[in-house]
Amino acid sequence: MYGSDISSHPDHRILYVATKLYDARKALAVKLNLRRIIAGARLFNYCENAKKLFKI
Numbered sequence: 001m002y003g004s005d006i007s008s009h010p011d012h013r014i015l016y017v018a019t020k021l022y023d024a025r026k027a028l029a030v031k032l033n034l035r036r037i038i039a040g041a042r043l044f045n046y047c048e049n050a051k052k053l054f055k056i
Contacts, residue, residue: 001025001028001029001032001034001036001037001038025037
């Protein structure tokens with residue numbers, strides 16, 4: 001199973017929305033008897049720093 005970018009707005013983090021989404025994804029992987037979850041994410045503020053990193 002592939003997954004990416006589970007996050008929530010800072011005002012709603014106390015509700016543990018991202019944790020609940022991750023737990024649901026994990027439960028689905030177990031239910032489907034999948035061997036692993038492969039996840040990826042974007043770097044925070046990447047768009048603001050890409051030019052510095054790659055000298056574009």
